[in-house]
Structures are given as structure tokens and as C-alpha cells.
Amino acid sequence: MSPFARGARDGAPFLFIMVPFGALFGVIGTEAGLSFEKVVAFSAIVVAGASQLTTLGLAQEGAPLAVAVLSGLAVNLRMMMYSAALVPHLGDAPPWQRAVIGYLLVDQTYALAQARFEDAPGWSTRDKVAYFAGTASYVFPAWVGATAAGALLGAALPDWLPLGFAVPLAFVALVAPMLRTAAHAAAAVTSVVLTLALAGVPWNGGLLIAALIAIAVGAEVERRTT
């Protein structure tokens, strides 16, 4: 299987995630009074569901637009860590490819790539870029398309569809295959405990602090066990 096909296959199950999540954003965006064009453009330009919901929610509550946008961006700061984590694998790709990867670097594409690249040390940068493109090939169109569907269908979507469960399920499904060593497990447990303990920190700061400490814990456990 080519790296691109491999990436597409690994990304495919996230259709079941991106479709409900995108639809959820489409419904909420339309109910918040955004035009169809704006809701779809929001998903296509920003490509970050959690931050879009944050910004939209705050704007709805009457927060100043600048505050709403900055809060949404704070939710996205974690992706700076994803960007750094991919440097050893994709850093020597051509600049234009790195620019496109930046546009498509979401939780799903990052997590799949990180897990696969550690398993495939023989891959060239070209192979890795192709794999990354494969992971995005379903996820990105599904995200934008589902937003459009949600915005059009709106209240016509059946109530029994548990749209909200798609988000936690996506993250668990991304993390579970990464738990390959005691160091990975230690980082994950640290992340959970500290995020819950730091839930009161504003601007999504609890997650960022928890993540930085969890990274250090993982690296330290690796150093001591290998």
C-alpha cells in the first residue's frame, strides 16, 4: 500500500467523527444567526472545530469580538506543539508543502502521522508528506461538507443522533493507539490529572500547562527506562 493510500485508510474511520462534529458546528452556527456562507467559510478557513465553537459561543454571549477570537486562538495554541513535534519528520519538505501541511494540521492528521512515523523509520520525507496528505484526504472534505450539511439541515437532524459524543470519542481513538510504552502512559495520565486539577485557569491555560508538564514526564520516564 502506498503511503498516501495508507494515510487515507487510517484517516477513514474519522469520517464517523468529522461528519457529526461538522454537522454540530453547522447547526450551532446557523442557530447563532450566521449566514450559510459564513458558517461554511468558518470551517473551511479556520479548520479547528473546538476553537470555532469557543469563539462562536463567546460572541453569542455578547463578549467583544476581539475577546471571542483571542479565546478561540488560545484553544488552538496546542497545535504549536504539534507543529514542533513534526519538525523531525517533515522539516525538510519543500516550503510550500510545509505551508499546506500547516493548513491541514488538525488533531486527527497530527496524531495519525505521529503514530505512523514512529512505526515507519524507513520512510523518506516524501513518503511522510504523502501519508500526511492521505490522512487529510477524507478528514478535511468531511469537515467542511458536514458543516454545510448541518447548516442546511439544521433542526431537521434527528434528536437521537449523539453528535456531542463524537468529540470525546475522536480524541480517545487517536490517543489509544499511541499508548505504546510506560512513558507514553505516564504522559497521558499526567495530562488527565493536571487538566482536571487546573480546570479553573482561564484562556485554556490549564491544558497548556498540563501538556507541557506531561511532555516532560514522558521524556523523563523514557530517559530512565531506556
Add this chain to the structure above:
Amino acid sequence: MTWLAIGIMGLATWAIRWSFLGLIGDRPLPDWIRRHLRYTGVAVMPGLVAPLVLTPAEGGVEVAALAGCAAALAVGAWRRDAMWAVAAGAAAYAAAALL
């Protein structure tokens, strides 16, 4: 939401994602930094999901969501494959919700 706000948010989000990948490029990283970067995913994502399922909502912690996440975690770690994790999580959620 204005078009300007959407545009600024899109540009800034892209800059966040491009940052290290675009600016560091192929300059070599020291081993200790590479060792830390390997744990980025497992350090960020559990923290994203934990408050969603473990913080009680109005009706208390949702049992079906907990069951779904537990099944996805167990099967995903065992099969080392997201497809199995999604299937197991959805099945456990549906089973727990119906019971």
C-alpha cells in the same frame, strides 16, 4: 461574527500550525528536544478529552459516554488502530445508552 474576524482567526490559526514546521525546517534538533516532542500527542489529547467526560454536567457524568470512551481506549490500545477504537466506542456507547 464578521468576515474580518473569520479571516484573522484563520490566518492566526494557520500561523500557529505552521510556526515550528515552517521556521525551523530542516535544522537539526538536539536529542533531548526530540525526546520531549515524541510525547506531544499523548500529553495534549488526554487533557482535551478528560474534562468532556469526567466533569459532571447538569445530569451528572454521562455513563454511556464513559462506557464508550473506556471501550475505545481499551480496544484502541490493544489493536493499535483508530478504526477499531471508533467502532468499539460507538458500539459501547449505543449499548449503554439503550440499557
